[in-house]
Structure formats: C-alpha cells, structure tokens
Amino acid sequence: MRAHTDITEALPGTGIDLGETSSAEAASWLDRMLLIREFESTAGPLATAGAIPGGMHSAIGHEAVAVGVGSVLRTDDVAAAPHRSHHVALAKGMDPGLMMAELFGKRTGSSGGRGGHMHLADFGVGFFGSNGIVGAGVGLALGAALAQSYRGEPRVAAGFFGDGGANTGRVWEFVNLAAAWQLPLLVVCENNGYAVETRIRDSMAGDSIAGRAAGFGLPAVQVDGQDVAAVHRAAAQAAALARSGGGPTFIEALTYRHLGHDIGERGQYRTAEEVAWWERYRDPIERLRAALVARGDLDDAGYQQAAERARDRVAAAVSAAEAAPLPDPATVTDGVTATELNIRTGS
Amino acid sequence: MTATDSNQVTSRRITLSRAYRDGLAEEMARDPSILVMGTDLYERGGHWAQVTGLGPEFGRDRVRNTPISEAAMVAAGVGAALDGLRPVVDLNFADFAFGAMDEIVNQAAKVRYWWNRPVPLIIRGTTGFAGGGAQHNNSLEAWFCHVPGLLVAMPSTPADAKGLIKTALRGSDPVIFLMHKMLTGLRGEAGGPDDLVPFGQATIRRPGADVTVATYGVMAGKALRAAESLAADGIDVEVIDMRTLMPLDLDTVQQSARRTRRLVVATEAYRHGGVGGEIAAAMSESLFGELAAPVLRVGAGFAPVPHSPVLLDALTPGAADIERSVRAAMRAGGAG
Numbered sequence: 001m002r003a004h005t006d007i008t009e010a011l012p013g014t015g016i017d018l019g020e021t022s023s024a025e026a027a028s029w030l031d032r033m034l035l036i037r038e039f040e041s042t043a044g045p046l047a048t049a050g051a052i053p054g055g056m057h058s059a060i061g062h063e064a065v066a067v068g069v070g071s072v073l074r075t076d077d078v079a080a081a082p083h084r085s086h087h088v089a090l091a092k093g094m095d096p097g098l099m100m101a102e103l104f105g106k107r108t109g110s111s112g113g114r115g116g117h118m119h120l121a122d123f124g125v126g127f128f129g130s131n132g133i134v135g136a137g138v139g140l141a142l143g144a145a146l147a148q149s150y151r152g153e154p155r156v157a158a159g160f161f162g163d164g165g166a167n168t169g170r171v172w173e174f175v176n177l178a179a180a181w182q183l184p185l186l187v188v189c190e191n192n193g194y195a196v197e198t199r200i201r202d203s204m205a206g207d208s209i210a211g212r213a214a215g216f217g218l219p220a221v222q223v224d225g226q227d228v229a230a231v232h233r234a235a236a237q238a239a240a241l242a243r244s245g246g247g248p249t250f251i252e253a254l255t256y257r258h259l260g261h262d263i264g265e266r267g268q269y270r271t272a273e274e275v276a277w278w279e280r281y282r283d284p285i286e287r288l289r290a291a292l293v294a295r296g297d298l299d300d301a302g303y304q305q306a307a308e309r310a311r312d313r314v315a316a317a318v319s320a321a322e323a324a325p326l327p328d329p330a331t332v333t334d335g336v337t338a339t340e341l342n343i344r345t346g347s
Numbered sequence: 348m349t350a351t352d353s354n355q356v357t358s359r360r361i362t363l364s365r366a367y368r369d370g371l372a373e374e375m376a377r378d379p380s381i382l383v384m385g386t387d388l389y390e391r392g393g394h395w396a397q398v399t400g401l402g403p404e405f406g407r408d409r410v411r412n413t414p415i416s417e418a419a420m421v422a423a424g425v426g427a428a429l430d431g432l433r434p435v436v437d438l439n440f441a442d443f444a445f446g447a448m449d450e451i452v453n454q455a456a457k458v459r460y461w462w463n464r465p466v467p468l469i470i471r472g473t474t475g476f477a478g479g480g481a482q483h484n485n486s487l488e489a490w491f492c493h494v495p496g497l498l499v500a501m502p503s504t505p506a507d508a509k510g511l512i513k514t515a516l517r518g519s520d521p522v523i524f525l526m527h528k529m530l531t532g533l534r535g536e537a538g539g540p541d542d543l544v545p546f547g548q549a550t551i552r553r554p555g556a557d558v559t560v561a562t563y564g565v566m567a568g569k570a571l572r573a574a575e576s577l578a579a580d581g582i583d584v585e586v587i588d589m590r591t592l593m594p595l596d597l598d599t600v601q602q603s604a605r606r607t608r609r610l611v612v613a614t615e616a617y618r619h620g621g622v623g624g625e626i627a628a629a630m631s632e633s634l635f636g637e638l639a640a641p642v643l644r645v646g647a648g649f650a651p652v653p654h655s656p657v658l659l660d661a662l663t664p665g666a667a668d669i670e671r672s673v674r675a676a677m678r679a680g681g682a683g
Binding site for chain 1: 411418424457459463495497518
C-alpha cells in the first residue's frame, strides 16, 4: 500500500470498470457527482465574493468517494463528515436548498444560520453532521453504530475523515472501540495527500493509513478514490459485513482536491503540474463519463442533460437562499439547552 | 422503637454513592434506552462503587467496560444520544474529561444550538480535593459552566445525588454530573423511585437571619458546621446549597441576601475565576445598595493540589475559613 499517489507513479490507465453496475445505478452516480461538482463550483465563488460569509472547504475532486460510499447507504443509515463535507451531505441525500441557505446564514438553512458550512446536518436523511474538528465525525458515527448495534438493527454508519485526521489520537480510539465491540461502522479516510498545506509524506510515519488501521484487527482496504465503481464495491462489501454483524471496515480512498484547502487559498505547497495532472487524468466525473460512453450508456446529449439538471437544482438553491429571511438577532441565545437557564445578562 | 424498626431506619440511610447507583438502576429499569459505559464498571462497579452490582443486574450490553479511551467513550455517547439512546459515560475521575474535552465542549454541548436535537448524555465524574496529588483532584465545574449547552450538577447529599441523576436521565440536555470524593461515603436518606430533584432550584439547608452562605458540594456540610459554631456566638447563618451550577438559582440567593444583607460565597474550587465569583458578581450587581457588607468569597488558594497532607490541608478551604469570612461580613458595615 502507498501513502498517496504521486504523478510520477501514476496508476495504470484512466479507465474505470463498472462491472455489473446497472445503467440506471451508474447514471444515478453521475447525477449525484455532477450535483456535488455544481454545488461546489457555485458556492465557492459566492464565498470568495462575500455573499456567503465565512470560509469554505471545497470538495471538488472528492466526489467519487462520497458517492461511492453513499451508494450503499440507505436513508436510515448514518453518515458523518469532517470540515470538507458538502459532497458527503449531498451523497447522503441532503437537500441542496437547505445547505445553500445555511451557507448564506439564512433562517431557512439547516440550522437557521447557527451552524454554517462546517455544521450542516439533516437527521431526516441520516446525515449526522459536518464537523469542524478533524476526525470528530468518525466518533459521532461510532456512537450511531453503537446505538444501531444495541437495538439490533441492521443499519450501518459511515464516518468520514481525512489524512490529516489520521494523525490525531481520537481517530484511533474510535477505530479501536469499533473493532473491539464489532460495531457496524464504515471508517472512510479520504486521503487527498495534504493536511491543509502539509504533505502526508512529510508528516506521517509508516507506509499507509490503511496499514495502520489493519493493526486494529479489522478489514482495512485501500481503494482508488477517483474511481466511483471501486469505492462502491469496497463500501458494498463493508456494509454487507456490518449489516450481518461482522463489524467495522476501514476504507482508505486515495483522492485529490482540485482546489485549495479552503476557498481563496494561494498555496505554494504543490505545483500547477500536479494539480493539472489530477484534473486531466484522474477527474472522477470524467472517468465515469468515459466508462458510460464506452459502454454505450451515455452520449453527449445525455451528459449535457445531466449537467443541466444539476445546474437547475443548484441555481434554484441559490435563488431561494438569496431571497430567504435572515435569522432574528433577538433569538441568538435561544435554544442553547432544553432546560431553562435563566442566565442574567445584566443587572 | 424495636430493633427491627431501628434496622430499617439505619438501612434507609445510604451512602451518596449508593444513592446515585440506586437512582441510575431505577431509571435503567424503567427506560431500556439507558446504558452506562466506562472503565472498570461491570465487575468492579466503578472506582467509587457508583455502579456496584449493575453489571450482573443489567448485563454487558447495558453496563459496558470500555478501554481507557475517553474521547471514544464520550464521542460514542454523543453519537448514540443523537441516535436515540440515553448513554451515561462514567469517567470515574472527572479529571479524565481532559481526554475528551473536544467531544464534550465542541460536540455534545453545541448540537442542540445548531440542530435543535436532544442530546440526553450524562457524563459522570468524581471530583474535588483529596489525597492523590494534582492530576486526580481537579475542580472543573467552572470550566463546564463556561460552556453554553452543558448542564452541571454537584450534589451534596444522597437524596440530591439520587434525585438529580433521575432528573438528568429524564431530560434531553447533556449533563456533567460531579460527585465529590469526600462525599462518596456520606450517609443520608434518599427518596423513592419518583422523587426527582429539579435542576436550577437551590435549597436552604439551614435558615438564618444574619448572613447568607451560598455554597455547593462538599462545602455545604462545612458551611453547616461553621453555622453551628457561629450560632454559639449569636450569629444566625442561612446556608444555601446550589445543587446545580448550570442552571444556577441566583433568585434564591438574591432573596436570602436581600433579607440578611450579608453574603459569603463558599467553594472548594479556586477562589479565583470560579463559580463563586459569578454568584458574587451577580449579587453585587443586583443588591449593591442593599447590602451591609461586601460580598465575600471563600475558596482554595491558587496552586495545583499537593501531595503532602499538611500542604493539602493548607490549600483546602474548611469550616474555619467560612466562619472567618462570616465574622468579617458581620464586622463590615457594623450591626445589620
């Protein structure tokens, strides 16, 4: 296994193998990935322009990881994500309108403007939240897996984190407990090669993150995170194992973010050639598109229609968010607890 | 009274630790969504006998021994609470919360504000000054009170330990439940299965007319001893036990201090930067013109908890410190 993929050690070929995947299912993956790409391509510039307050972490390039895992999750299964999370939320079925309104800080957002882009959640579709703390979402998914196991339900939970999180202690506490208690958890590491601006090769001991995980005695696999079909196969196997009481699986997906750690970043830590290589040879959407075309499942018109559907949904989300009311400032200390606190704010 | 009657009376006087355990057991029996997890719980019954016998009674699914992984046990508690369970994470020592501060402060506490989602999670720890040195005897109540989204309970009697844990287990907020080491074996009567103690309601342990002492936890008993001593000199002290620190029942303190016109706030935790300072400040703001003396605070000096018993005694506030402050309050401003 490898720490990450350099362009100098390119994976063989750019094609992906859809195997037995039905045309309808593969088309649904494409739709979802295009929705993510469109959401990120739209929200990013709005954040740079200041229409969306605060920063943002774009998931362009990570689409196949979220959609591949999300393709095996049911609505009542759980997913939790880190700071880079829009793709996971959308893959789990969260409404882009709820998300966009939250990004804008509007009353109609998923937490009424109280959370922002790092604290999206929609419990109705099993999305247990983005998380501003690296690795922390895995812990919430661990707890959901505990609840599912405790009640004897055949549900699973997927906790996403990044290569940066793989150097926190908490993640390995979570993996150990999940393995020790054989909980129905998918631990999904999105290894994009950089913790903010620090290369994984400069900061991580050992050969690979999945190699570390294997030491905890659970199945640990490394997959090409730019190949949605490969991610789907690994996740399907993991979910089937978890649903049948076989415990957790660790999936390390090798991926790459096309943009910086956050919107507006002007980092000097990677070369333009490296970014261009990933965009040209390892774009997860282009690879899926090519595979569908090769199989005769998709033509140019079909692709353009899919892209148009994504544009329409995101444009509607932006229009609704722009028109939505702001939260009432008088409510800023409401709902901190269910119990009345009666805090005195003055004499 | 017959011997049998006497035994029955004695048997109702249970330890604070036992009262907590009984409250937890009663709630576990009525609500299958409650489970407790922490180190050394199933066989040992916890390091403070706080879950003695619950393992065999409820089984390994509901009384779970965890690895020494505080972040994992609290994170699992938060996630399970979000998925509909009512987990009790027992840290044994409250100090071990340091290994899970992100999970407590950045996860459990903030969920309701963002997502209006109940987080019925209890985090129990034994706290306060005792032998054993600096790393097992921290007083963290002020830390947790400074975090919006957490409730903080700190009972001083068996009845309150039982009644407060039962209330916590029927609520929907994350609760930091702190029990003082030196109260573990304190005996007293405790209520029945339906005797709940509400959060945010202080209680007057001793009515008095001259000086109000507002306190909580281990200091409640010390305040009562100080009051008895002062009564011999004709100083009538009212002792208020806050019982929960979040919510904090300032109304009861205010009503009392308005009547006595003198207030002493006593904590074992450091006098500097603590809950006592919050009570004192709130009362100074609201009662400035009505008080006959400045609000005085009793609390520990500012040092890590030392090992040597003579040093530990020097740091630990006692009944004598409360007595001294009450006398100072009586001197200030002349006769009430």
